Every structure is written in structure tokens, then in C-alpha cells.
Amino acid sequence: MSDQREPITGIDVPISLKYNFTAGAGPARFLSQVRKGVLTGQRCPRCEQVYIPPRGSCAACGVPTEEEVVLADKATVQSFTIVSIPIPTNPIEPPYIIANLVADGANISFIHLMSDCVNEEVRIGQRVQAVWKPEEEWDYAMDNIRYFTPIDEPDVPADKIGKLPVSGWGA
Amino acid sequence: MKQIAIVAFHQSRAVADAGACNEVEMIMPVLSEVYQQVGINNAQDVDFVCSGSCDYLQGAAFAFVAGVDALGAVPPIKESHVEMDAAWAVYESILKIRMGHADSALIYGFGKSSPGELPIVLSQQLDPYYLAPQWVDTISLAALQARLMLEQGKLTERDMAEVVSRSRRNALNNPNAQLAGDISAEDVLADEMYLSPLRKADCCPVSDGASAMIICTVEKAQQWGVPFALITGIDHRIETHNLGMRDLTDSVSTRLAAEGAGVADGSVDVAELYAPFSHQEIILARALGLDEGTSVNPSGGVLAGNLMMASGLSRIGEVFQRIVSGEAQRGVAHATSGPCLQHNLVTVVEKA
């Protein structure tokens, strides 16, 4: 073969390592509840902020967040982006919306999808609610919620986002 | 030059599997302990934070960034990280204090090695053209080193078994040890070969855990009003990655680091050596010039439990604890990294 004459200048060295990942104790408690269709945050004993999904610590104070707080599946849009390009390995057809959402009763946002909405009308402060998969499909995963969809409630002013009680936006 | 004081140290238990704990949950308890030892709240109360860890251990990219969640980094803190054992984070922190950029530093190291196949994960630290693609594991490389020692008459299998026996017996007094027991050299020698010429007991176990330390200027230590020990010397040296070009039966880098750190400037009451394999403790003790007057690895050393990326820091901490308890006046701590003791750091700790 002619390429036998060409000197080697590069090599492929794929490496692959096998692991058995373990969710942290805090995340595991959260995931066990999500499996039952319940969103649970954890409250910091110092600053009292509620985290969802919890990682086991309050990043602001550096202490364990051990108090569980059951949250609503209603949330407020804190920020969002409209994705117009396909993402490799992601089955969702663009354009779609990825949003930073703060669940009622929580202070820190999480990222999830929005759908069943007019993309151009999505806005900060908009009220949304979870659309769950059928119960028989629930697993230890946040995608038990298919997406969040707008609900007919007045918008939350920017300075109130992340400060709502679990009872929601009574207005 | 500013004198550096160690004021606090804590290590978690070394366990074979930390179960559900993630990195943050492993780090927080040890940080909490060192905060209590000096009476502070969190990382906001020190001037600098430096950690040591390796994301490959648990296969979680940027796990070290997640570790920052354990610190209370709001408002933002001065923080750094070494992809090495946290003993090297001590070195960086000392430089920071000596440059006048900090008066105190929190150092921590953590490793959750149980999720992966550690000896194979570590094969990927080797040169990526000749060795890593062969997946030569760390135990096999250590076995090649031990064979050279045996073949050249530089030690016997019994010498190695004696190291194991002393480690396991010393570990009986160490509540954090993973492997402890009253076993004799004969018991060790009665075991079958694991990776000849190494028996399983010649090799450190795979462990999960973390450790943390606080160092500072002497003025700060006095202000905190806690017992402290002084780091009077620290140096580290590395050898070529080409195993064939090293004399694997010696540790030239340890000897040079020991000279740099001033090990020979006084008697050595205690030495904590990071020797993941029994024969390596013998190489290290020789390179450091230790004699019978030195108590070697009174904690049991890493043969009793090896927290990857924290064991080197723990060696310094073990010496510190023996000095403040009055058990020793002057000690040497050693940390290593890379295959067959490639990179070595030596610290001298003395009574204040």
C-alpha cells in the first residue's frame, strides 16, 4: 500500500474508563422523592435558602442542608433561552426553550424545558407548572417532568422571583 | 522569612466505599472539624483555600469545582486547586503566605476512588504513547520495582512482610484506619502471591475519604490561641517519566527533597511516609536517612488506608498531631505521586 511509505505523524488513542457513579446522600433523598412525583428541596440551617435539586450543601454557607422541604410543582421563569440549533444526542426538535425556573417555596433555580407555549411570548416572571409523565414511567430522574407549561397566573415581579412561599403566588 | 504554623488537622475514616456520599458530603465534615479546632465559621475566615483532588478517580469532570460548594464561597473567596495530592496544596499555600498574600490558609484533599478501577484509572497518568495504551496498572509497576529490589539483594520478602506487620499493628491505634490487625510477618508471608512478587498485603487498599488542614503565620496562630507546630522545611522533586531511565531501587528525588527541606539538620522522632507498597517504605526510609531512632508510620501509613489525593496531606497532619500532643519534637512527612515514587515531597515539622 502506498500509505506504508508515509511516516506516522498521529495516532488515535481512545480511552474508556468504567465507573459506578453514586448519587450523593442529599441528591439521593431528592431523587427518591422525585420517583414518587414529589419535588423536595433542602433548607440551609444558616441562611434558610431552599435548594432544589439539592447537592447536600449550602454553597453559600458551606454547611449541610438536611431539612427537607416539600415544594409545589409550580414555578416562575427566572431566565430562559430559545434554542434554535439541534444539539447532538438531544432528541428534542428545535426551536425549544430551556429555562431557569424557581419552584414555589425554593430560592434557587433549576434548569428544565418549557413547552406548550408560544416561544416568542415566554418572559421572565412568567408562571409555569410541571407536566408529568404517566406515573408508571416515573424513575429516579428529573425528566419524570416532561416540561413546564405556562399557567394563567399574573407575572411575578423580578424582585419577588425566588422569594415565593410554597403556597405560591396568591396575588 | 515568615514562619509557617500548622494549627489544625482532621482526617475522615478511610473506608472501602463511602456509599452515598458525594465529594461535597465527604469534604464538609472534615472542614467542620478543622474550623472547630481554631474556632472559625467557614472558609470566609481564612485568607486562602487550596485543595488537591483528581477528577479521574470518580470519573466526574470538574468534581473539584463541586467541592467548592463545601466552603461557603459567598462572597467569593481566594481559592486554588492542584490536580495532585493536597500535600502540594500545602506547598502552594506556604508560598502564598510567604509572599504576603495571605496570613492563613485552609487546605483539603479528597478522593472517592471506589467508583472506578483505581489501578487502571491511574495507568492513564503514564506517558500517552508507550505506556498508557498498554494499560499498565500501578500495582504491576510497583511489582516490577519490588522485583528489582529483591533481585539485587536490596531487600527480602521478609523485610517487606515486616513493614506490613508493623503497619497493621500500628493501625490498631488509629481509629481512621481501614486495615488494622495484630498480624506477624509470618502471617503475611503465609499468604499467596497476588501480583508476584507482591502479596495483597504489600499493596495499599483502595479507600474513600478526605482530610483537611489549616496553616497560618505564627502571629495568626497566637491570635487564634491554639497549639501549633512549625513547618521548618518543605521541598519536592520529580524524576523522569521514563521508568527505564530511573534507578527504581532508590529514590533520588526523595533524597534531594530531603536535603532541600533540611531533614538532616536534627533528629527525626517520627516519620510518616506515603508508601503505597511495602517495599517503597524501605526505599524511602533509606533515601531520607532514617535510623532506628525514628518511629516510622505510627499511624499505620497508607498500607492501612490510602486516600488518593489526601494521603500526602494526612502524612503532614499525622506528624503535626504527634508534635502538638508532645509525643515527638521533630518529624518528617513525605508525600508521593506518580508511578514507583516518581514525584516526592518532603516536609519537616517541628515543635514550636
Add this chain to the structure above:
Amino acid sequence: MPESEILNQAFELGYTYTRSTGPVVGRFLTGLRDQQIVGIRASDGRVVVPPMEYDPDTAEALSEFVDVSDEGEVVSWAWVKHPREAHPSSQPFAWAMIRLDGADVPMVHWVRAKDESDIRCGSRVRARWADETVGFITDIAGFELVGE
């Protein structure tokens, strides 16, 4: 606080790295493809196999390539009774430091042997070439013991 369940998920982490070899490593790998092992002469005259780009003692760039034999002597060895999945052999084998004839510095590779008692320091071994050599370290499909 309720007890946490332990939730596990096995996964495989893959990195599809490609690497440039540079002229020195490239020369060695090109040699392997042609079933010729190439070393390099260090500043003190020693022949280093596989070749290094720089002298570890003087940091001098090295460039004098030297062909060496594919046969040599075992300097050290370790017997792998229970090979790991990633290892090059699923049968028990030895990792070895092998000093090839014409080289001064041993290289790390593996040796095929039926039993631990077949190998010792000083054993003569010869490279077994892979059926297809492509310019990679595994073109040497282990070394074989040479009858004494």
C-alpha cells in the same frame, strides 16, 4: 432526616483522543509498522528504547536514531495471575522491563508465558509482531520467551 437510598448508575467515560506524535515518537511508531524497533542515543551515549525527545539528564534534544534488535533480556518482571479487563492478555502473563539487544535502557512491555516459573530475570525474549502492524505500541503483541 430520612436515610438516603444508595443510588448507583454504571457508566463508561470515553475520550476519543488523537495525538500528534512529533518526529521522535513518530519515527519509533513508523519503525513498529515496519517491524523494526528504533531507539535514540542519549547525551551520555546510552541507547534509549522507546526513544525520548529530550535527554532526561541534560534536557538536550535528541536526534540520533539507532536500530535495535527485537530480541532482548528480561530485567524485571511481575506476574499477573488475574489479568484485568483492560490488560493486553486475558491469560496470565508477565509485565516486564526488557533490555533489547543494542539498547541500554529497558522498556516496559508484556511477556507471554504459560507459567510464572517459566520466566526469570535474565530470560531471553523476542517481540511477537501483530498480524497487522499499524504504527502503534501494540504492534508488538507481547514478547515471547526464546528457548535457551
